[in-house]
Amino acid sequence: MLRIGVLGCGRIGQVHARSLMRLDGVKLVAVADAFASSAEALAAKTGAEVRDTAAILASADIDAVILCTPTDTHYDLIHAAARAGKAIFCEKPVDMSADRIRDCIKVVEDHNVPFLTAFNRRFDPNFANVQARIRAGEIGEVEIVTILSRDPAPPPVSYIKSSGGIFRDMMIHDFDMARFLLGEEPVQVFAVGAALVDPTIGEAGDVDTAAVTLTTASGKICTISNSRRASYGYDQRIEVHGSKGMLRAENILENSVEVATDAGFRRAPAQNFFLERYESAYLSEMASFVKAVASGVSPAPSITDGLRAQLIADAATLSLAEGRPIRL
Amino acid sequence: MLRIGVLGCGRIGQVHARSLMRLDGVKLVAVADAFASSAEALAAKTGAEVRDTAAILASADIDAVILCTPTDTHYDLIHAAARAGKAIFCEKPVDMSADRIRDCIKVVEDHNVPFLTAFNRRFDPNFANVQARIRAGEIGEVEIVTILSRDPAPPPVSYIKSSGGIFRDMMIHDFDMARFLLGEEPVQVFAVGAALVDPTIGEAGDVDTAAVTLTTASGKICTISNSRRASYGYDQRIEVHGSKGMLRAENILENSVEVATDAGFRRAPAQNFFLERYESAYLSEMASFVKAVASGVSPAPSITDGLRAQLIADAATLSLAEGRPIRL
């Protein structure tokens, strides 16, 4: 039985607590949050105790922690948890600074604690299926990866300002997916972008519409495009062209109903809310963490995967600023 | 070079003339119509001569005739053409009376002339593909055939009155398709129906919405449903459930474009007009006739196929009238 403490009881902390309730071989022992009322509410729902963060890190009856606190707290918590010998499940991004992630890698390696960087999309059953079939050779050698990702609506500009920019906040998921599907590290990044959705995003120094081209040493290509707005739901598609064929994962629609009228054949919009769209991914992600820790294998994606995605995001940010391709 | 005369220059006569222009190994020599202006217009478009019907039947430079005249003229024309030794391509239905079709079969057999009953849907590339794959064993033994067929809009009641009723006028195509796909003769017919689209169709003694269940000696089942109205175009679908799998042919839409908005994902309506929907079927049908005659094999569907479909339509009409299943 793996005994868990959840640090941070906001929206994503609640998602992970709910996943823990549905899994066998694991027990949610305690929760903590800077706001006592948040911790208490989650405790009431789950039967967990409320403890403070330090207590959880010091608890002998806690084997692993789930970090769902703000990004700028990850660094200290990772250090403390590693030193306490806890397995760590850390929400993305590990940190906004690649150097600080390198520090975290060091402490995690020094204390040899299991660590999972929570790139949830790898656990989406559809995307995972695509990747598994690539690895099984079903479409031969990967040649072109195409990732189309659009959010239903932009976040408030106040959020944008502290987000690190679209490449670190939104496209970072796609960078991890690109690495997952390419099976080879990107060596060059080229980014373009503009504020087409909301001019105040441009005034805040960010873009809301962007495209990136990644290339690998052997010549594989990945193109990614993002928009902060899609009228038709949360648009999440991947497509991989290989030497023997093509694999693609289409959007998940709200239902399977089609209506036919003189306007044509109409199906429902795509699922709109990321927690609904990735509900099974979040469950699978947690199951994967629990299973890896319980069986003594390293969880994936690793903290190094977290670093690599961050380095691509940094390079894309620089590419957009300087208008040139950046070598990794 | 097969030399052809077209009898009847209305809409379907023009379709067949156009097909003849696109085929190799065949020459449209002459056209005839009760209305001189119709014949002249088609002659001008195709370079064929205008002759009268008797002249075409007597012409030494005509090998085959395409019968596109009203149904009640088929009987005499088939007799005359058979006696003149012409190959015959006859629009469906061969005749409204099964007994008179039997007479036609006799004269066609006595004079041993090639004869094709123009059930065009067998030549639709999609339906033909389904049938070929059934015959190749791709889904094992056929068990359930489902045919959904809806016209875009009902014809005028004046047409309905002389049509012979929905089973002889509209569903007869589906009866032929059922035989084509089942690969075994139906032995029982059960029909239901009502005038739901237009009460004046009911007043004229017909129905506009109907369903028929056919069964074969070995227990295979075919369900057919028809409506005289579909807001979304000319709806023509077949599905065959077999012991090893299922084959289905979906509608042909007006184009391949999909739009996504907050209302969902919308594709175009189905092609609306039967001449557009079955354009390639008409071409293929004529090519099949020309090739069969030129190479001395019997064209299909045969005149007996025409009889069999008519007998099922007659049985369905009786079943609806008497409210009981009819043995064939």
Next chain:
Amino acid sequence: MLRIGVLGCGRIGQVHARSLMRLDGVKLVAVADAFASSAEALAAKTGAEVRDTAAILASADIDAVILCTPTDTHYDLIHAAARAGKAIFCEKPVDMSADRIRDCIKVVEDHNVPFLTAFNRRFDPNFANVQARIRAGEIGEVEIVTILSRDPAPPPVSYIKSSGGIFRDMMIHDFDMARFLLGEEPVQVFAVGAALVDPTIGEAGDVDTAAVTLTTASGKICTISNSRRASYGYDQRIEVHGSKGMLRAENILENSVEVATDAGFRRAPAQNFFLERYESAYLSEMASFVKAVASGVSPAPSITDGLRAQLIADAATLSLAEGRPIRL
């Protein structure tokens, strides 16, 4: 807080217990099963107590019972629970005998207890969406309902023998769906069928492939076809043709991935297992029961809905035996 006792801890009892764990405003208090080990296993998983059936029915801390015991026990349990004033959620069928269901209706009405007949498919989000849009007038008047339903594989013949036959065991779900979608009672039933999948099913006096045509007083038509086998998964489709358009719910596939090779474009099979296919329907069904009981409205589908579906199944059985349409 609605307090619940589950009677019967087999597969479907476990499904409902799991649903109860995920719902707010409800508490699973106790479980019972003829096999103590089954009850204990479910109690361990859910934190409920093990009590015997009589104790649950007598418990003051139980407001409602979920009947998941064998069909032949329903009659007595419904009587006892009604007399004890418990709300009743009863797995389908209520009973194999229409007369006995009428007795149950009487006791439920006499004691005025809430009762839900568990036709789970009404709660499938896709089918529920179709029905809601019909009621909202999106496709005008309903004219033709088409239901295609195929199980992945036939049950053992031993099960078939005590199942009451395909119409009472399998197609009964489709009869309820037909009533749900037609919005009008069927007045006539015509059935055909054969044992095409497995001859031993025929030897047991049942069929494994069947089609039924229902008609209503106003002339609406419903065609249903069933097979006990589908290589491509659990095939569950409905389509409703109305005066203004058509609504259909397609199958739920195992995932959203498509592969393209020289063999074409291939998607996954349909979800194969009914508990997976209808997982969200089961949850929704229980939520609907809990909400209805808590708010004092009558749950639906009612016990009378259970009777009506059974009467159609009886009529279909008779129709197949006698080869004629049966009036309801």
Next chain:
Amino acid sequence: MLRIGVLGCGRIGQVHARSLMRLDGVKLVAVADAFASSAEALAAKTGAEVRDTAAILASADIDAVILCTPTDTHYDLIHAAARAGKAIFCEKPVDMSADRIRDCIKVVEDHNVPFLTAFNRRFDPNFANVQARIRAGEIGEVEIVTILSRDPAPPPVSYIKSSGGIFRDMMIHDFDMARFLLGEEPVQVFAVGAALVDPTIGEAGDVDTAAVTLTTASGKICTISNSRRASYGYDQRIEVHGSKGMLRAENILENSVEVATDAGFRRAPAQNFFLERYESAYLSEMASFVKAVASGVSPAPSITDGLRAQLIADAATLSLAEGRPIRL
């Protein structure tokens, strides 16, 4: 009646001759080819005369010429035809050199002759539908255009060597499509590419797998990816993301049939051969030329459109060579 001469009777010349036979208001008067047998074969099929090129250009009974000769002959023929006052339909590319295209523009403008650059894909009914709906505002402002284009198989290396490279030979169609859909000129081009399909293409100095990012002054983005190989047919897809929604045109499959087995649901491959895939586009293109010339409006795409696409192809070629974005 527009009177036409076709120069060049190879594969594409034959396509255009066939289109002319199917159109009203136009007459194919004469054909020419460097190989007498090619000209004679086409003349026999169409009823046109064989004349030599000079004779066609000098003929008083020829109003327009269709240039289907090798690219390096276009320059002289355009000059001669313009001076002879003939309307010109010119296969793409107009010329491999932008400067020489500018010379052609001058002579065409000086003699004020109608000129159509044959970018056939603009006339595909699906792509034309997408563009028309963009212009009608159906998806608001265009923000991201995605073009996925893959040939079924690479041409022989001998062809590659004289092709001008993938950007001028293959992606030039996509550059024209990008301009057609963006509604705004690209101002920057960035290209990546590699020889992944066939190393001998790399040895010949070209790539067979490539991606290009175009950006416009207002920040619109277009990403294009090409491969010289696709096992599943001729893959031709476009997608346009706008402020109000998304429009996409999917591949045209060989038929509408789907088979379901334990391997899942499988549809046919995409139409494989470009002449079949774009058959209706070629017909529409010629109809558009004939109509424009007959009614005195300028045909589109114009010769300037031909130049613009060539300039983008040149810039993409330079971008790949130098590894940097190129301003247009």
